[in-house]
Amino acid sequence: MKADLTTHLCGIKMSNPVVTASGTSGYGKEFSQFYDLAVFGAFTVKSVFLNKRAGNPTPRIAECASGVLNAIGIPSQGVKHFIREDLPLLRRYKVPVIVSIAGLTVDEFPQIASILDRQEGISAIELNISCPNLEAGGCSFGADPDVTGRIIRLVKSATRLPVIAKLTPNVTDITAIARSIETNGADAVSLINTLGAMAIDIETQKPKLANIFGGLSGPAIKPVGIKMVWQVYNTVKIPIIGMGGVMTWEDAIEYTLAGATAVGIGTVLLRDPWAVFDIVEGMRGYLERKGLNRLEDIRGKVKLPGSV
């Protein structure tokens, strides 16, 4: 019997649990040249700001062992441009669209959300409260449970769409943030965003990124993501989109065992845009090999010491 990967996440019905991680797949245009975007369970776009912004100077990317540091700085043409120029392409595909939004101030989040609320073809809003690149020192809205909670409340009152909060791992206690966003009405939570990082070229003795600090992604961060997903799974009841270093279907299964309902992929798409096909089919194959029908059968079912 063929395993069923159908996934339900805060009211969104997805054909499979694999979603794009915001910022690694633009607004769908490039990947739509390669394949039907409906291969993804959902498509999360690069964060949209209220107004146009250019992003950081170059170099914006650097590699480290099994990881990538980036400080792109989220260039955006602004939310109105997104609606006019980017959203129509996404509507052509039978894929739920999650619009990631980011604000320079707390108040910009509900402003953007209310503009998006009136648009067709959006399944949910994801709040990028966690990008570590935007402010000096890598601090962000998402590091403060109270600010995070306030943003959730304001956005919830500005839109009928489900609201997903994307958490930064650059915090002392991820469970405090998770508790705050659930209490304040978030419908789902995605984690982890990139880890604050820095690299130096020893020949030039300069930082490898023009922004000095960047966010680390890729296989190097997967164990951090697995730990935090497991912690959050044991803290809140809202569904989790787990991400951070997923390169293969094995990684996606690992996140599911840690408690993720859906799994985000990002860095792998920069190297292999077609990786999504193998990840989806590999997850299905795993379930079948284990004699299981649904991902629910393994979600959060990591066998801890002492369990049978």
Place this chain on the structure above:
Amino acid sequence: MEKVDLRHSALVVSNNSICADHYLLVLQEDTLPLVTMPGQFVNLRINNREDLLLRRPFSVSLVKPEESLFEIVYRIVGKGTAAMTDLQPGDRVDLLGPLGKGFTIPKEALNCLLIGGGCGVAPLWAVADRLYQNNSNIIAILGFQSSDMVFGEEKFRKYHAEIVVTTDDGSYGLKGYVSEHLDKVLSRKLDRAYACGPTPMLKAVAPILEKTNMACEISLEARMGCGFGVCLSCVVAVRNGETIENQRVCTEGPVFNLEDIAEEYES
């Protein structure tokens, strides 16, 4: 909409050192729509190693479509390129391509100047090859660090190019940078220039070329993430009418009209 599949597995035909730190990698791939514009690039996965996570972009230096062959010249500059020297004939290389926009080749015979520096000399072979086919007159000025890093002169000679070689230390050809000797060739009748090389060289030749009235195309280097336009790592400021906007070296480039490349390449 017709979907594009950029994935290819190329066979390593040879991978030999051509001068200090530089290798010529010859690849064969039947299904790759062999690069029609010289200056386009391919993005190579390094020996399927997970620690070398990202692909490395290399401009294609020459294609021989009749044999499904194409060449890449690379310099050992880091872990990725060092690992590439392990490639043996018979190995397979996973690549995405062809990518980007290359040099435009005129239909008519023109007087063309090729300006190359280091590894950037190699993609100009493909330009010379195409220019030679349309009976253009070619002058090539090629800069290298020192005599042990000089390569590829003979390739241009094959296209009956007039060649000027410079080395930074004067150990071969003229002493100094190509930018310091550009005046020697600019006095000639020229219609068009093509430049490819390291960023400092491009920045040095740009203001000199700007003063001439000829059309100039330059191929930019950039640190890339994906190579197909999605990550926005490799942007450069480009003049678009009255405004200046960031464009992607991997997608709108790597070859740009010199006049469109904004201030940073002109001052």
